[in-house]
Structures are given as structure tokens and as C-alpha cells.
Amino acid sequence: MPSSKDRFYSVLAGSHYHLADVVDKPEHARKRKMMAAAYALKNLEEWEHKVADKMVRFLRAADTVCTAPLPMGQTHPDVADLAFDYRSYTNFFTLDAIADIGLSELLGFLDAGDDECDAEDRTDGSLRRVKFREALYATARAQSEIVWAYDWYKFNVWLSKLLSPRYFSRLWKLNENWNDIVYHRATKRLSRYDKGEKLSDFFQVLMEDQRSGQPHNLEWGELVAETSIMMNAGSDTTALAMANVMYLLLKNPGALCKLRAEVDAALLPDEAVAPYQKVKYLPYLRAVLDEALRVIPPTTFGLPRRTPAEGLTIGGQFVPGDTSVSISAYVAHRDASLFPEPEAFRPERWLGDEAKALQSGFIPFxxxxxxxxxxxxxxxxQTVLLASVVHRYELALTSPDWEPERVEGTTYQMGKMPVKIWRRDPAALGV
Ligand code: HEM
Structure with a gap:
């Protein structure tokens, strides 16, 4: 029998499991089958216009802070020009996108340049304004720091508040904000469903079978749990991937130049939002995205699995039953026998016939x-955003040796990424 998800997931689960933390295999299969229709490749067309709409808003925000070009030879932009936090805006992008794809809700973070939103107190229904990302990151951070002694987790949550009123109490308070943010998203969306609105989103798929229209009759707790994982897994990882790839491209101007040439050839000079149809099969673009996911996978920590009772042979070594095992994608992606010069950002490794063999060691997902x-x-x-951005703008980091702050929790978090941004020379685009 193969391994299953480790107790790690049940320890962190709420009153109801969601697709990512359910350990029981038949229960997972039921959920996955229900959601498969929503995530299927053929349904992407369904979501593309929602992504394109967020792209328009991203470009509008970036356009307003565009500066004059960086003078030739200048490597350190003026501090006043570092007005666009690429990390925040890519996160606003993925949050606005998943809220629309998942719940048909327009969060408006890109328009506001801010992630303040309503949270709903789960006991009295009152609303308050909170910051989305701060709540999400604090939750991941607190959990990932103390989850590891599984049997002691609940006690350790209590103890951490007692011993560390400044640090942990603050994180657990923000975790309450996160729970209330998710709760509010679910109550709002359910009330639209109850009013008879038929919307094209994940929530609709949770409520009814898409073919027969039969209700799934899920418990309220399961609806909230599924809303939580879509707003969490569906936003943070992709946003990190987007910021990481731009960081790596700005550090590797040769790769950026090649990418731009490929994208420019596929898009019309004045095309602002890259139509997915035109860019989805661009080989260098995909190689750039995969190479960034290899070098800096958004989920770096070893995802714990449990060996079956009879034990399991893994990589030629027998591991006894009921043992936690894991491998970090960050480590696996540095296997030099598969990825020579693993620290180098080399999109070319994903092109050509030999590239197929790399897939066996590529596990960002x-x-x-x-x-x-x-x-x-x-x-x-990722494809629409990167193609649209490199086609329209030039960007510069604070300095060529600039490094972001990083903290590893359940994802490999990144601090701010301030950039100078300016419109490309129309002549270079052939306008
Ligand atoms: C670059 C972007 C992404 C990365 C690197 C990523 C990574 C991962 C990884 C490593 C897992 C396995 C987690 C585990 O075993 O604990 C996972 C599962 C999952 N991801 Fe993603 N993810 C990304 C984007 C997304 C998006 C956009 C969504 C939703 C729209 C999403 C939804 C999920 C869900 C629901 C699961 C659980 C699947 C299951 O157990 O059946 N992810 N993801």
C-alpha cells in the first residue's frame, strides 16, 4: 500500500476537512472528484476572462507609477522611483483572481492597492475591516512553528500565547482574522446562492453536481473549509511564483531578453493583456516559469507523508510502518545529477529532448x-501576467545585488520587492 498524508494535516484541520488536509483516502477521492470539473484543463477558458480582467487592473496600477526610463549605465534607481512593490501587486492579482474564480467576488485589492477587507465575527455576525495577507501569513507562520510535536499541538498553542504574548498572541489574533475573513466570504457567497443566483465559479461546483444539477448537500463546515483552502492555496503560492520569476529574470538579463523577444513576436505591439491562446505554448516562457519554480519553489518545506503499517521501501531503503517521511522540493530540485549547476537559473535546461527526463525530479506541485x-x-x-508585464514594461530592482527578506513557513515567504517600472520604448516594439 502506498503512503498517505501524515497526521500533520489532521492536527491542523478545523472542524471539517478540506481537499488538501483530508487524510482518509475515500473521503479525499469524493472531494477530488467533486472539484475535478472546476479545475479541469478544458475549464480554463471559463476562467480566462476573470484573469484578463485582473490583468487590466494590474496594468492600470502599474501605469500610474511608471517613471522615466533608467538612464543607460545607471544600475541603482533613485529611491523615489522604487514605487511599485511587485510582491504586493502580484499577490493582489492572485487574490482578486481566486476570489472571482472561486466565489464570483470582486475583492478590489488591485484597484485599491491595498488588501483591507471585511471579516465577519463567527459568533455575532458583526463586520470589521482587516488586512487579508497579514492574517493569512500569520496563520501559516504560527502553525508551521509549533505544529511539529503533533500530540502537543493544542497545548502548545495555549502555551505559546502565555509565554509569548507579544509574538505568538499577535499571530493567533491574526489567525482569528483569517478565520473570519474566510467565514465572511462563504456567508456572502451562500446568500447569493440562496437567492437563486447561478454563478460560474468553484462555489457553484461545491453546491451542485454540474451535470445533473443535483445538490451535494455539503455541511456548512465543509463549505467554509473548502472556501478557506481555495483562498489560501489558490493565492499565496502563485503570487510567490510570480514575484520569484521576476526577481530571477532581473538578476539574469540575458534570459529576460530572450523571453521578451519570444513574447514580442507572439503579441501585437500595442496588445496590453496577453491572450492566453497566444502565449500558452511559448516554449521559452514556459521554461522560464518552470526554472523559477525549480530554483525557488513556493512550497519549500517537506510535505509530510506517513508510511503504511507494513512499512515501505523508498529510494531503495526500507522505512518502518507509521513513520513520517518527506522531501523538500527545494532540496530535490538541487539534485545535481538531474539538474547540473543547480543554483544557476538556466531556462534552457527545460528545452529539447533531454528535458522530459527532468520532470521526474520536478515537484513544485x-x-x-x-x-x-x-x-x-x-x-x-502566471503565463498571462508574465507575458503582459515583459511586453509592456522595463523593471529595475533597488540594485543588482538586492535580495528580498525570506522566511520559511508552510510556504517560502518573501518580503517586499520594490521596483522601478517604466513603459518600454515604443520603437523597440515596432510601434
Ligand atoms: C505556483 C503555484 C502553486 C504551487 C507551487 C502549488 C503547490 C502545491 C503543492 C506542493 C501541493 C501539495 C500539498 C500537500 O501535499 O500538502 C498542492 C496541493 C493543492 N493545491 Fe496547489 N499550488 C499552486 C497553485 C494552486 C492554485 C492556483 C490552487 C487553486 C486554484 C491550488 C490548490 C491546491 C489544492 C486544493 C491542493 C490540494 C490537492 C489535493 O490534496 O487533492 N494550488 N499545491
Missing amino acids: STGARGCIGRNISYLE
């Missing part, structure tokens, strides 16, 4: 029955 179900949606978002 994990693999198998518990691999990422949102992979296609993520590539849709």
Missing part, C-alpha cells in the same frame, strides 16, 4: 493523487 489540483489555473495566471 508535489505529485501523484495528492498533487496540486490548481496547477493549470496557476500556469494560466
Whole structure:
């Protein structure tokens, strides 16, 4: 029997399991089958206009802070020109996108340049304004720091508040904000469903079978749990991937130049939002995205699995039953026998016949029955955003040796990424 998800997931689960933390295999299969229709490749067309709409808003925000070009030879932009936080805006992009794809809600973070939103107190229904990302990141951080002693988790949550009123109490308070943010998203969307609105989104798929129209009759707790994982897994990882790829391209101008040439040849000079149809099969673009996911996978920590009772042979070594095992994608992606010069950002390694062999060691989305179900949606978002951005703008980091702050939790978090941004020379585009 193969391994299953580790107790790690049940320890962190709420009153009801969601697709990512359910351990029981038949229960997982039921959920995955229900959601498969929403995530299927053929449904991407369904979501593309929602992504394109977010792209328009992203470009509008970036256009307003565009500066004059960086003078030739100048490597350090003026501090006043570093007005666009690429990390925040790519995160606003993925949050606005998943809220629309998942719940038909327009969060408006890109328009506001801010992630303040309503959270709903789960006991009295009152609303308050909170910051979305701060709540999400704090939750991941607190959990990932103390989850590891599984049997002690609940006690350790209590103890951490007692011993660390400044640090942990603050994180757990923000975790309450996260729970109330998710709760509010679900109550709002359910009330639209109850009013008879038929919307094209994931929530509709949770409510009814798409072919027969038969209701799934899920418990309220399961609806909230599924809303939580779509707003979490569906936003943070993709946003990190988007910021990481731009960071790596700005550090590797040769690769950026090649990418731009490929994208420019596919798009009309004045095309602002890249139509997915035109860019989805661009080989260098896909190689750039995959190479960035290899060098800096958004999910770096080893995703824990449990060996079956009879034990399991893994990589030629017998591991006894009921043991936690894991491999970090960050580590696996540095296997020099598969990825020579693993630290180098070399999109070319993904091109040509030998590239197929690399797939066996490429696990940013994990693999198998518990691999990422949102992979296609993520590539849709990443592809449209990167193509549109490199076609329209030039960007510069604070300095060529600039490095972001990074903290590893359940994802490999990144701090701010301030850039100078300016419109490309129309002559270079042939306008
Ligand atoms: C670059 C972007 C992404 C990366 C790197 C990524 C990575 C992963 C990984 C590593 C897993 C396995 C987690 C585990 O075993 O604990 C996973 C599962 C999952 N991802 Fe993603 N993900 C991305 C984008 C998305 C998006 C856009 C969505 C939703 C729209 C999504 C939804 C999910 C869900 C629901 C699962 C659980 C699947 C299951 O257990 O059946 N992900 N993802």
C-alpha cells in the first residue's frame, strides 16, 4: 500500500476537512472528484476572462507609477522611483483572481492597492475591516512553528500565547482574522446562492453536481473549509511564483531578453493583456516559469507523508510502518545529477529532448493523487501576467545585488520587492 498524508494535516484541520488536509483516502477521492470539473484543463477558458480582467487592473496600477526610463549605465534607481512593490501587486492579482474564480467576488485589492477587507465575527455576525495577507501569513507562520510535536499541538498553542504574548498572541489574533475573513466570504457567497443566483465559479461546483444539477448537500463546515483552502492555496503560492520569476529574470538579463523577444513576436505591439491562446505554448516562457519554480519553489518545506503499517521501501531503503517521511522540493530540485549547476537559473535546461527526463525530479506541485489540483489555473495566471508585464514594461530592482527578506513557513515567504517600472520604448516594439 502506498503512503498517505501524515497526521500533520489532521492536527491542523478545523472542524471539517478540506481537499488538501483530508487524510482518509475515500473521503479525499469524493472531494477530488467533486472539484475535478472546476479545475479541469478544458475549464480554463471559463476562467480566462476573470484573469484578463485582473490583468487590466494590474496594468492600470502599474501605469500610474511608471517613471522615466533608467538612464543607460545607471544600475541603482533613485529611491523615489522604487514605487511599485511587485510582491504586493502580484499577490493582489492572485487574490482578486481566486476570489472571482472561486466565489464570483470582486475583492478590489488591485484597484485599491491595498488588501483591507471585511471579516465577519463567527459568533455575532458583526463586520470589521482587516488586512487579508497579514492574517493569512500569520496563520501559516504560527502553525508551521509549533505544529511539529503533533500530540502537543493544542497545548502548545495555549502555551505559546502565555509565554509569548507579544509574538505568538499577535499571530493567533491574526489567525482569528483569517478565520473570519474566510467565514465572511462563504456567508456572502451562500446568500447569493440562496437567492437563486447561478454563478460560474468553484462555489457553484461545491453546491451542485454540474451535470445533473443535483445538490451535494455539503455541511456548512465543509463549505467554509473548502472556501478557506481555495483562498489560501489558490493565492499565496502563485503570487510567490510570480514575484520569484521576476526577481530571477532581473538578476539574469540575458534570459529576460530572450523571453521578451519570444513574447514580442507572439503579441501585437500595442496588445496590453496577453491572450492566453497566444502565449500558452511559448516554449521559452514556459521554461522560464518552470526554472523559477525549480530554483525557488513556493512550497519549500517537506510535505509530510506517513508510511503504511507494513512499512515501505523508498529510494531503495526500507522505512518502518507509521513513520513520517518527506522531501523538500527545494532540496530535490538541487539534485545535481538531474539538474547540473543547480543554483544557476538556466531556462534552457527545460528545452529539447533531454528535458522530459527532468520532470521526474520536478515537484513544485508535489505529485501523484495528492498533487496540486490548481496547477493549470496557476500556469494560466502566471503565463498571462508574465507575458503582459515583459511586453509592456522595463523593471529595475533597488540594485543588482538586492535580495528580498525570506522566511520559511508552510510556504517560502518573501518580503517586499520594490521596483522601478517604466513603459518600454515604443520603437523597440515596432510601434
Ligand atoms: C505556483 C503555484 C502553486 C504551487 C507551487 C502549488 C503547490 C502545491 C503543492 C506542493 C501541493 C501539495 C500539498 C500537500 O501535499 O500538502 C498542492 C496541493 C493543492 N493545491 Fe496547489 N499550488 C499552486 C497553485 C494552486 C492554485 C492556483 C490552487 C487553486 C486554484 C491550488 C490548490 C491546491 C489544492 C486544493 C491542493 C490540494 C490537492 C489535493 O490534496 O487533492 N494550488 N499545491
